[in-house]
Amino acid sequence: MQWAGLIASGAAVLDVAAGGGRHSRFLAGRGHKVTAVDRDISAIAADPDIESIQADLEDGSPWPLAGRRFGAIVVTNYLHRPLFPRLIDSLEAGGVLLYETFMEGNERFGRPTNPDFLLKEGELLDVVRGRFAVTAYEARLISEPKMAMVQRIAARLSR
């Protein structure tokens, strides 16, 4: 919500691992054409304001959005490192990446504890380095909705 204003008016948005669709709905409400992808789209499939695509993003299937580009990509509380190049390739020049998920140190507070699902120190900065202009980056302890260690980035793909 804090960085939604970075997204160009009317731009198409991709919500990856959209889950219940909280970000998809929020961004559709701001006038964006939202595509949501998740292996479980039961919470969003009936929403006429969201294009929902059911896909397992980790089973080796082809990328379900091949050939499509978006003005913004949102990923929250989800990490599958092999997708990073796909996400960047799916952004239009000038497109915005909004990414937030758990990082190392979260083990102290609860799940996820598996290192596969925890960003390493500075990892989101490494993902965008050299290709994006970073508007905001945080790596810190949060207390709401629960105690957790998270990284957050808002960055724009250079033209």
Ligand SMILES: C[S@@+](CC[C@H](N)C(=O)[O-])C[C@H]1O[C@@H](n2cnc3c(N)ncnc32)[C@H](O)[C@@H]1O
């Ligand atoms: C913790 S939820 C986050 C949902 C949403 N981004 C949010 O923050 O409210 C993680 C989501 O990742 C999805 N997910 C997990 N593994 C997946 C996979 N292999 N392919 C596609 N989606 C997956 C789950 O179905 C779930 O909706």
